[in-house]
Amino acid sequence: MNLKGKALLAACAVSIAGLSALWLATDGGRALTSESARRLRALAATGAVPPSVLEDSRGREILLRSRADVVTLVEFIYTTCPTVCQSAGDAFFKVRSRVLQTPKLAQSVRMLSISFDVEKDGPDRLDDYARGHEADGQMWKVVRARRDGLPGLLDAFGVVVIPNPAYGYTHNAAIHVVRQDGHLAGIYDLEDIDGVMANVRNLVGPAT
Amino acid sequence: MANVATTNNQSKEADALSSVALLLAGAVFLLMMIAGLLMRSAQGKLIDLDPTLFYQLMTAHGAGMVGAAALSGAAIMWLFLGRHVSLNKLAFKAFLALFLLGVVLILYSIFVGGFGGGWTFLYPLPAHSGGVWETAAAATFLVGLLLVGAGFLVLYFEMGRAILVRYGNLSQALAWPLVFRGKMETVPPPTIVASTVIVIFNSVGTVVGAATLAISLINLFVPTFEIDALLAKNMIYFFGHVFINASIYMAVIGVYEILPEYTGRPWKVSRPFAIGWSAVLLFVLAVYPHHLLQDMVMPPWMLVMGQVVSYLSGLPILAVTAFAMLGYVSGSGMKWDLASALLFLGVFGWSVGVVPAIIDGIISINKVMHNTLWVPGHFHTYLLVGEVAMSFGVMAWIVRSKQDVALFSGLQRAVFWTYVVGALGFAMVFLTSGAASVPRRWAVHAPEWIMQDRIATLLGIVTLLSAVYFVTRFGSRLASGERK
Amino acid sequence: MISRIMTLHRPWMTALLIVMLCFVFRGMLERHPVTHIVVQLSALVVAGWLAGQSLGGALPALRLTDWNAGGSVGILVALFAGAFWMLPRNIDWALGQTSGEFAKFVSIPLLMGVSLALSWSRAPALAKCLIKANAVSMLLSLSWVYTTAPERLCNNYLLGQQQELGSVLLWLAIVISVIWSVPLFVSQPLAKHRPANIQTARGVST
Ligand code: HEM
Numbered sequence: 001m002n003l004k005g006k007a008l009l010a011a012c013a014v015s016i017a018g019l020s021a022l023w024l025a026t027d028g029g030r031a032l033t034s035e036s037a038r039r040l041r042a043l044a045a046t047g048a049v050p051p052s053v054l055e056d057s058r059g060r061e062i063l064l065r066s067r068a069d070v071v072t073l074v075e076f077i078y079t080t081c082p083t084v085c086q087s088a089g090d091a092f093f094k095v096r097s098r099v100l101q102t103p104k105l106a107q108s109v110r111m112l113s114i115s116f117d118v119e120k121d122g123p124d125r126l127d128d129y130a131r132g133h134e135a136d137g138q139m140w141k142v143v144r145a146r147r148d149g150l151p152g153l154l155d156a157f158g159v160v161v162i163p164n165p166a167y168g169y170t171h172n173a174a175i176h177v178v179r180q181d182g183h184l185a186g187i188y189d190l191e192d193i194d195g196v197m198a199n200v201r202n203l204v205g206p207a208t
Numbered sequence: 209m210a211n212v213a214t215t216n217n218q219s220k221e222a223d224a225l226s227s228v229a230l231l232l233a234g235a236v237f238l239l240m241m242i243a244g245l246l247m248r249s250a251q252g253k254l255i256d257l258d259p260t261l262f263y264q265l266m267t268a269h270g271a272g273m274v275g276a277a278a279l280s281g282a283a284i285m286w287l288f289l290g291r292h293v294s295l296n297k298l299a300f301k302a303f304l305a306l307f308l309l310g311v312v313l314i315l316y317s318i319f320v321g322g323f324g325g326g327w328t329f330l331y332p333l334p335a336h337s338g339g340v341w342e343t344a345a346a347a348t349f350l351v352g353l354l355l356v357g358a359g360f361l362v363l364y365f366e367m368g369r370a371i372l373v374r375y376g377n378l379s380q381a382l383a384w385p386l387v388f389r390g391k392m393e394t395v396p397p398p399t400i401v402a403s404t405v406i407v408i409f410n411s412v413g414t415v416v417g418a419a420t421l422a423i424s425l426i427n428l429f430v431p432t433f434e435i436d437a438l439l440a441k442n443m444i445y446f447f448g449h450v451f452i453n454a455s456i457y458m459a460v461i462g463v464y465e466i467l468p469e470y471t472g473r474p475w476k477v478s479r480p481f482a483i484g485w486s487a488v489l490l491f492v493l494a495v496y497p498h499h500l501l502q503d504m505v506m507p508p509w510m511l512v513m514g515q516v517v518s519y520l521s522g523l524p525i526l527a528v529t530a531f532a533m534l535g536y537v538s539g540s541g542m543k544w545d546l547a548s549a550l551l552f553l554g555v556f557g558w559s560v561g562v563v564p565a566i567i568d569g570i571i572s573i574n575k576v577m578h579n580t581l582w583v584p585g586h587f588h589t590y591l592l593v594g595e596v597a598m599s600f601g602v603m604a605w606i607v608r609s610k611q612d613v614a615l616f617s618g619l620q621r622a623v624f625w626t627y628v629v630g631a632l633g634f635a636m637v638f639l640t641s642g643a644a645s646v647p648r649r650w651a652v653h654a655p656e657w658i659m660q661d662r663i664a665t666l667l668g669i670v671t672l673l674s675a676v677y678f679v680t681r682f683g684s685r686l687a688s689g690e691r692k
Numbered sequence: 693m694i695s696r697i698m699t700l701h702r703p704w705m706t707a708l709l710i711v712m713l714c715f716v717f718r719g720m721l722e723r724h725p726v727t728h729i730v731v732q733l734s735a736l737v738v739a740g741w742l743a744g745q746s747l748g749g750a751l752p753a754l755r756l757t758d759w760n761a762g763g764s765v766g767i768l769v770a771l772f773a774g775a776f777w778m779l780p781r782n783i784d785w786a787l788g789q790t791s792g793e794f795a796k797f798v799s800i801p802l803l804m805g806v807s808l809a810l811s812w813s814r815a816p817a818l819a820k821c822l823i824k825a826n827a828v829s830m831l832l833s834l835s836w837v838y839t840t841a842p843e844r845l846c847n848n849y850l851l852g853q854q855q856e857l858g859s860v861l862l863w864l865a866i867v868i869s870v871i872w873s874v875p876l877f878v879s880q881p882l883a884k885h886r887p888a889n890i891q892t893a894r895g896v897s898t
Contacts, residue, residue, distance in 0.1 A: 007761035014765055018772030025776055034784040034847045160788075160847040170850050299818065365821040378877045412869075415825050419832035426837060 035172060038158035039187040048182030049156045054114060054143040057123040057130070062143050064112070064153070065182045071109050071203045072178040073196065076159050076171060078117035079129040079142075084173040084190075089113065089133035091175060091190040096140055098197050106139070108204045115144040116154065116161055117169070157184070179203055225300050226287035227686055230603055233280035234679035237596060240272040241672045248668055251653045252661030262651035268318050274452055275311060275356065277591060280599040281458030282363055287602075288465040289367055289403050292396075293374040299366030306359030313352030321345025343428050350428070354421050357414045364414070368407045371400060378404055382489070383482035395477045398464040402457060405485045409492045410454050417447040450492055453522045456558055456590065457488075459598040460529055463551050466605050467533065470548040471540035475532070484528035491524075523562065530559050545616045547608055549624050550601030550678075554594050557632070561590025564639060579649075582642025589635040592671070597627075600678040607685035623674045630670030637664040704746035710739035711801060722787060725849045725857040730864065733777065733800060740805015748810050755810050766811025767823065773803035778834070780845040787848045824872055828865050835861035 023029065031037040052064040065072065075092060077085035092111055099105045113135065115121040121144050129135075130142040145153055154161065161171040175192075177199050179185040185203060188195045243265045250257035257265075286300055321344060375381040375396060381404040385392040464475045533555050542548065564586035641660050646653070653661055714721065714732050721732040747754055760766050776782060777800065785792035812820070837845075838858030844851050 006758045007764055010759045010765040011768055014768045014772070018768065018775075021772065022775060025779060025782060032779050032781060033845050034781040035843070035845075037781050162848065162850070164850055170844070172847065296818075361822060361825055362818070365818050365825070369817050369821070372876065377879060411825065415829045415869075416832065418826075418829045419836065422829070422833040423836050426833070 034160075038172070039174075041158065049178060049184060050149075050152055051182075052145070052149045052153045052156075054112070054145055054149075056137070056141055056143045057126040059123070062112075062141060065178070066110070068180055069108065071180060071185075071200055073109065073111045073200070074157070074176040074178060075111075075113050075174075076116055076154070076157070076161075077113050077129070078115050078168055078171075079121050079125040080117070081168055084171075085129075087190050088173055088175075089129065089135075091193065092135070092140060093133055094193050095175070095196055098193065099139075099200070105200065105204055109139070109200060111135075111140040113140070113142045114153075115142070116150060116159075116171070118144055118147045118150060177203070223287065223290065223297075225297060225304075226283040227606055229283035229286075229300075229304060230280055230599065230606070231679075231683055231686065233276040233283065233599065234603060234682060236272055236276035236279070237599075238672070238675055238679055240269050240276065241668070241675060243269040243272070245665060245668045245672060247651075248661060249665045250651065252658050252665050253653075254662065254665060257651070259651040264318050266649065268315065271314055271318075272311075273591070274448075274455070275307075275314075277455040277595050277599075278360070278451065278458075279307065280602075281455035281595065282360070284462045284599065284602050285367070285403055285406065285458040286363070288399050288461050289370070291465070292400055293367075293370040295370050296366055299362055303359040303363040306355050306362065310352040310355030310357075310359065313348050313355065317345045317348035317352060321348055347425060347428055350421050350425050354418060357418050357421070361411065361414050364407045364411045367403055368411070371404055371407070375400065378408065382486055383477055384486065386477070386479055387482045387486055390479060398475050398477050398481065399461050401477055401482055401485050402461050402464065405489045406454055406457050409450065409489055412493060413447055413450045413454075417451070420444060420447065452587070452591075456522070456595045456598075457525060459554065459595050459602070460525075460558075462598055462602040462605075463529070463533065463555060466547065466551060466602065467536060470543045470545075471536045473536050473540055475536065478528075478532070481528045481532060484524035487524040488522065526559060526562055530555055545604075545608065546620045546624060547601050547605035549616065550597050550604055553624075553628060554596075554598030554601055557593025557597055558590050558595075560632075561586060561588075561594055561635075564589065579647055580642040581638045581646045581648050584648055585635055585638030585640075585642050588638055589632070592631045592635060593628075596675075597631075600627075600675070600682075603678060603682040607682055607689065623677045626670055627674035627678075630667045630674060633667040634664055634671055637667065702746075703742035707739040707741075707743035707746070707801070707805075710735050710742070711797065714739070715797060718793075725783075725846065725853050726860050728787075729783070729857065730860055733796075736797065736800040737805045737808075740801030740803075740807075741809045742805075743801065744806035744809025747806065755814070757814075760811055761814075762816060762819075763811030763814040764819075766807035767815060767819075769807045770804045770811075771823075773799055778830075784847050787846075828869050828872075831861050831865035831868070835859070835865060 026032055027037060027040050031040050049064060054062045054064060056062050064074075073092070073095065075085075075088045077088055079085070092113060096111065099109050113129070113133075115126065115129075126142050126144060130137060133142075135142050157176055159172050161169050164170045173190055175188045175190065175196050176184060177186040177188070177196060180203065186195070186199045188199075246255065246257060247262060247265055247269065249255050250262055282303070286295065289295065371381050372378070379385070381396055381400050383392060383396055383401050386395055468474045533552070537552070564582065637660050641657060641664075642648075644657075646657050646660070714735050718732070721727045756765075777796070782792070786796040787793075815823075835858045838854050838861065840858075841854065844854060846854065849857075
């Protein structure tokens, strides 16, 4: 191999350019998949999530951002999902039990299971899911998106939903923590209840 | 009397690079023998060693010895392959650089990072240390192994390239016309046949091994990837077996090239010889896809077969080598000196060491036997009395002087026999302990095993002392030779 | 010059045809990761390679024998481009956004295909072997990752599809190794034979 000076120089330049490109394309080696990139972006985002209007099983309007003094936890589901969305319900169940242990938290946290299956998830199905996971309809509401607001909503959370030929949909499953001012504060795997709780405690502040 | 035609250009051949690599390997052998002695005497309660340190030493000893065996084997192969094809020295330098860099990382991960997972980096051990070592240390260890692998790939590909340039294609270099049709115009020398086989299966092995390492690395950082543990384990064991066996195949090239100088009979490639080497190639290669595909199509009995094959794959080579050697030596009026004696011992130790492997291979389903000192007993025999003896033999041959050719001084004889007794005895104690179900990889031994541990320590010291003689003699003679 | 390329070097037109087919049928090809990655992306590399052959033949100066001595730089470019497109999130980018789709159709033929075609034949035999070995090794680890990852790595594909991709990559690795190694056993693959036009390249470029 007789690399001459010029070629060596060019090779160095290409290596630097290539490594920088890869560094940028992976957010500094932190995100190789869109899912991890989505989470990083959510944490770094400057804007708040949109003030979407959702509706519950009785057709009442529910606001994604209702009060400026609560932390909102969000999961995206469709009620007929046989797998992930049931785990999502279980995860929320566990989070709620932990939240209820501290009165201060119990007052400052609300949880939304939002269905993106606006066609099929009618009132009955939402109620079934709520009953199945013991959502109380107060602190934890099972709601569905409205058709017109759905794309913007999914976009704001970076959620991708694709129809699955075998059953329903495939979609990102995670617990999204929305700060009091509407900014995303963190996205956690369904197993990472500790992570969710730590973030929530941090946002709500010390129990008095 | 010995054929001395080759002695004239000996200095040219014994190129400095291989000698440096051999000296390096020799030094590592000595250091790691000391580590081994520390372990053995700790088991015998002669010294007090913290168990954590014991496992660090064991990891270092295993990785270091396997590395040094491979390094010395590679140096021997490079040295003698250079007699037949034209090799680019740059490749050997790149190999050494990558190898040493890898070794530095490995040592760092063990002694600074505290990694003690055993040299086989058994999945999923690296990721689950129970807090003893950090992810970073395990990652450093794996990257170090990757660099060593890359170094070997450079070396093998350069050798393969040179062989192709000289012989046109691999079938010629493997003497396949001789294998299949029983005749061939110009039969390649044994060094070419052996080197080609080694280059092929170790290249394949390194490529697959690198993939396994990459996966283990990913698993370290993304533990939720539930990598099929059995598959990973099989791959690692299999690769480990192939790699360590290959160090012997590389070293035995020294026997093919040097013994003729002492017997006066050139070592020729016969049909059984060519078949033996090709058979090993086929055995080993047949097992890889099987490991890769086992998830999808392989029935379990083939899995067991794979393990047995990986144990026994070396038999054909051993058989053709040992029989041919006996044929060449007997009645040849062979001249004995330190070099020829050690080389002969090497083939002997390899043969003896394989017997327990056969026993173990046949009953390899028996997990109990597999986890006793029986296993270290088997591989210490064929490494310490086999590969290491061959390496010492080649070292002695490189620095032999004209007067030395027929000379086997009293001191040399004494040291040689001390080594034989010490090394064989040391390995035998492992075997007897194994037969008595003493487990391997235990830092602390039960009182009733301590006697054996102490005897082994004594024999180990004897072995170490003779080894010090072989290596320092080689080093000092190299140095004085260079000064001239 | 253009007409010379068109008449003398037909591969150029084949290349164009391949890119067009890949583009027209992208909806179909991109529906499944196997057809997307194994068929479409490889076809784009091949198209670039063919175009690069034509270009290098018609304009030998493009081989840059000085700045790209031994083909080192071109191969590096291709390796980096390959690494970039190996990241699952960039596959998502190519599927989700026009900019990504555009980047894919331009960068893969140019940075991987063309630059390899202009460089590969001049690389030292040892380097070629190492790159090939690395390719097989990467395919094996990718296949392993895709078959066993518990989550989806691409937002646009399903877990089952991802696993299918993993098995296909394994077979690909095996087939490629066979294709690369069998000739070594039968032919006379001496490192020496290089296309004659490289020798003339220097004369033209200076
Ligand atoms: C005087 C020389 C030597 C001594 C005293 C020695 C001692 C030991 C001891 C005490 C162990 C641990 C056994 C156990 O309890 O499991 C061991 C393991 C081992 N030795 Fe040696 N050894 C020597 C030479 C060698 C040589 C020459 C090689 C290879 C070339 C070698 C390769 C290994 C390997 C691979 C292991 C297994 C490590 C593991 O289980 O992870 N040893 N040795």
